[in-house]
Amino acid sequence: MGILDRPQSVAGPGWSRWLVPPAALAVHLSIGQIYGYSVFNKPLTRLLSGDVSAETGAPGDWTLLQVGLIFSVALFFLGASSALFGKWVEREGPRKTMVASALLFCGGFFVAALGVKLHSLSLVIFGNGVLGGIGLGLGYISPVSTLIKWFPDRPGLATGMAIMGFGGGALIGSPLGTALMGRFATDGTLGVGSTFLIMGAVYLLFMLFGAFLIRVPADGWTPPGWTPKPQPGGMISTHNVLVDQAFRTPQFWLLFAVLFLNVTAGIGVLGQASVMIQEMFSDRVLGAGNGVTAAAAAGFVGLLSIFNMAGRFFWSSTSDRIGRKPTYMIFFALGAVLYFLIPMFGNMGSLILFVAGFCVIMSMYGGGFATIPAYLRDMFGTANVGAIHGRLLLAWSAAAIVGPSLVNGFRDRQIASGVPAAQAYSTTMSIMAALLVVGFVANLLVRPVAEKFWAENRAPAPSHD
Structure with missing residues (x-):
């Protein structure tokens, strides 16, 4: 696990700070998928009936209110994990934190896929809501903290680059999820289970790319020619x-x-x-x-x-x-x-x-x-x-x-x-x-x-x- 430790991610001389925004975007565009989660809501309420176009589900199908809990639980754990693990994020550094975020967020898709297959709402909520929500929190704050340290001269620009990715995650996640469900519609889960597995794997690759690309500045580093100026x-x-x-x-x-x-x-x-x-x-x-x-x-x-x-x-x-x-x-x-x-x-x-x-x-x-x-x-x-x-x-x-x-x-x-x-x-x-x-x-x-x-x-x- 040494490669994940903070000292192993300190940038050497000449390393470009402009490599940090792509690393941050790889994580934020992935976890920003939560904003597009609603594309799964109706299929999840028709798993037993097997007909998305039906006005109502079959007996035993989940209601829209029940499925809506997944998104609410995910956002709750985003905030709670950000607050609870904030000190750990600062101590361990962005690489270990972003790897943990990737494993939790993407692992949540795998657990949710099992929940869909077994028609267990509690398992889906635990996967996409609890595990995924904790992954959201870790993945949200770690790149932002690192960008601020790399861009003391333009902190607003730096954080905007990353958090823009979180806001735009649904623009990728929504059409991707819809297309995959259409492709695997006959898998017995209206394509939801297969889609969760594939999206979990794809996002895992992107998030690990960001985790191993990112670096932290050496102690005392400042941008060339820049000195802090009290306002x-x-x-x-x-x-x-x-x-x-x-x-x-x-x-x-x-x-x-x-x-x-x-x-x-x-x-x-x-x-x-x-x-x-x-x-x-x-x-x-x-x-x-x-x-x-x-x-x-x-x-x-x-x-x-x-x-x-x-x-x-x-x-x-x-x-x-x-x-x-x-x-x-x-x-x-x-x-x-x-x-x-x-x-x-x-x-x-x-x-x-x-x-x-x-x-x-x-x-x-x-x-x-x-x-x-x-x-x-x-x-x-x-x-x-x-x-x-x-x-x-x-x-x-x-x-x-x-x-x-x-x-x-x-x-x-x-x-x-x-x-x-x-x-x-x-x-x-x-x-x-x-x-x-x-x-x-x-x-x-x-x-x-x-x-x-x-x-x-x-x-x-x-x-x-």
Whole structure:
């Protein structure tokens, strides 16, 4: 196991740091498949009937609600494992962590394939949800932490390159999964079992490629010709704060609120985007034959995914120029205005403004994920940024539960009280706008970390040698 140890992955003189982004992308494009997991949902609910086109499954088939637990469990364990193993990631280095991520994430597909064959939902949840979710967490934070260390001059650009891959994983995973299920549809599991086996093997190769390509910089390394320059107001620190101390600072909890509120607003709408556009722009609203069809709504969801992915790179790169705090000011201020205007666009029957507004919102949703690691680096330094990032991702786990619950709950309540479906989202959009206003205030309160939390004023940072 020596080849996986951190000292074995230290880059030698002349090694190009631009080899790190491809290594990070190999992992993030693979684990980002979780965003495209919904392509398996309907086939998993028809395993016993053997007919995907059937309106209902056979007796004993799983329900859509039961199958939906797989995605929820995976996201929960992503956040939980990131927080729990953050220190281990920093201590052991990216190579060992990324290998562990590959074995867990891809091994989860193999276990899930067995669960599909045996028609055991608990085994599928354990495979893709628990094992896969832990692999997600390890694979998510390790490349990001390494990129920040290699690109201290452009941390936003660096993290954007990797996290853009996570956002775009569904663009590869969804069509790949669909094509493979079509190819192996007669395997007795509607192609799901065979697809899980092949995808697990393919992703394993890609993730191991990234793990053995990646390197960490030698102690004291900096980009040629670059020297740290303290920023006005001290918003980019030249000091390090260790993870346990960072957890006790008000800055950590303010940034926790910033990420939680930004993600809650975005993920709640993302999960209902297809239904929302069909209900707000139905034949009843626009006239017979003019409403948004299911196929058009699917295209809308795909467009949102593209803006989600592109926003991760665009906004994180922009934050290198204008600063992390101003970038989040834009997210919250512009987002609140757009959420307030969305119902108005629906009432106007302006489909173009509706789609454009949500595309901008989704770009800032993705940008929030990509910018937060650089924000943490600014506040707490690079020594424990991976572990700190891991703990902060618990905000994502919480938002994945709260966001969809808010949107779905208020929509159902409005419709139950007699409000037309096309108007049932007005209250929800107002609540999302209010959440972003709170996020604006939380971001406004972020200040440099007090000296008493600096590592040099406490115990020295642990050595990785």
